Amino acid sequence: MTDVRIAGVGLTKFGSHPERTGRDLFAEAALAAREDAGVSRDDYEELFYGNFMGELAEKQGHQGPVMAEAAGLDCPATRYEQACASAGVAFRQAVATIRSGAADVVLAGGMERMNNLGTAEVTQSLAIAADELFEVRAGVTFPGAYALMARAYFDAFGGDSEDLAHIAVKNHANAMQNDYAQFHREITVDDALESPVVADPLSLYDACPITDGASAVVLVSDDYAERHGLDAPVSVTGSGQGGDKAALQDRPHLARTPAATKPPTPPTQTPVSAPTTWTWPRSTTASPSPRCSRSNRSASTTTAKVSARPPAARRPATATSR
Template sequence: MPATIASGASTTYGDHAESSSRELFGEVALEALDSAGLTPTDLDAVYVGNFMGDLIEDQGHMGPLLADAIGAPETASVRFESACASGGATFRQAVLAIESGAADAVLAGGVELMSLADIEHVTDALANAADEMYENEQGLTFPGIYALMARRYMHEFDVSREDLAAVSVKNHANAVANPLAQFQRELTVEEVVESKPIATPLALYDACPVSDGASAVVVVSEAFAAARDLDPVASVLGTGQSSDALALHDRGSISRTPAAARAAQEAYREAGVTVDDVDVAEVHDCFTIAEVMALEALGAYDPGAGARGAVDGETAVDGSFPVNPSGGLLGKGHPVGATGIGQLVELTKQLRGVHPNQVTDAAVALAHNVGGSGASATVTILGGV
């Protein structure tokens, strides 16, 4: 049974320290349901993407907690955790439930509340997505891990700091027009390069911020949508998911993300499209180098050429392959468990023609969500309805 997205909603991304995960999730879940003309009792399941609830909020078992918070305490519920790909993994499980016939209506949401802790605690919590024995105990954090990936990539392909900085410049510029984005300020290449070093060669503006927020979509079968006279905002053309070794040293290359490449190929096959058919993409740019490697994993650029996308303007909103019109993780923010769902909310706006950074004639959209340094990845292809 084909799956469609009936509606979606998102909070702003940024500092919501005065709130809680149940309040943030409840806000977007009820907004999405109301937008679709549904109630919590119409749901067959509530799926929640969350990574750090038990590490930051001392709160686990979020599935039933958040189902209860939206008025669906008896509905089947579960939390999905796949590090920074938790949102994408949550959505894919909702789609599989619909396609298998096990459910007709699933709320797929994600939430993260990170600003309750100081930066050292957040960094330590995020490090749970790396290999504790071989990476964390040796002093590596994710800025350091992505710095290793960036340094190797720059060595292999003669890419400069300024080339990487162009990704941040593009995405921060896109964020200015997005009312949901955490940052509303444009940057220059010089400002990115000269910002505070965090792990050479990466500096502060090469990295996404600490963010709070929630996003949700209502996933329904085509039959359910027809029976309820719903007006879906997007069709799900294909999904893909893959994994890789957790630790960098166990991979064949640290300048590639093969899990994302495999997930993309699976999604393309299911959707019956190629990368050339994609009109707009939201990709996981937790660091500037991550967007570059994402573009190559998706097949949009050959190895070593991904940095040219931002430098040459090809990945701008009006470019030949628009990437992260939302501002991406760098500009919009990265509330880890919500990010993958938030990408889909942004893309449904593109397909409806109502995005603040609208890509002309967007009909096929792609979301790329990565966990850790590439050990897990999901890719989703959406189409208009």
């Protein structure tokens, strides 16, 4: 089983781009990733693309081929929809495809366009990731679903709105260092606590912003990277996906998210001896859907582990153990 290297990455600035089409957003990210990778156009064998609410935002289904064209590629293109984990799942499938030997070069990524809709329409669009019969018809919105979990969490483990406010303060502070972040503005705990209530106990700064954006990565096999002398020092050393019941009411625990902590699923985890390993736990790195940039309520979560190493490093012997 071959290892998977990240040959190139591309990202739009996340934010409000209501005038930009989804295909233009993805094109920006995909072309940046392709340029970063320097891989010949003819070598791309697949596009795995994640998108959640394209039918609602742009009345556009069948987005795979639309986005392959936007990326300037002529290859099979498949869209993955898995709520906020959509692009994370696309990434995971790209890793699995290369590991299996079925492809050497895959473009993976995602796009979400939301700000061309109003807040009420976005609220409705995001809510379709909840159970339509048993949750949406009972008024569950996405902030509402998290609010149900937050209150259950406070009851089970303690904590209150002020604790959540510190998370928003920290997130805004981190964004100051990130050119691609939606907001470059520090806030205080009082700002967060005094902001309008969205779904009690969650208020404005506890809820994710409505965001437009796209991202893409070029993934290649170890062998391809070496044959073409690519500068691709980062390997994907593991990928996992966890599941849970779709509706909160069908889950045994309202205050826990076991899907987010399930271990990586074989065969996409390969032990690698690498100088540095860190976890990359948020599928939202490749999917700007607001719902998931906080701890994951989703019934499906994805994680990826990556490690850095010299570009020409040979695959360690332990990597073949699975």
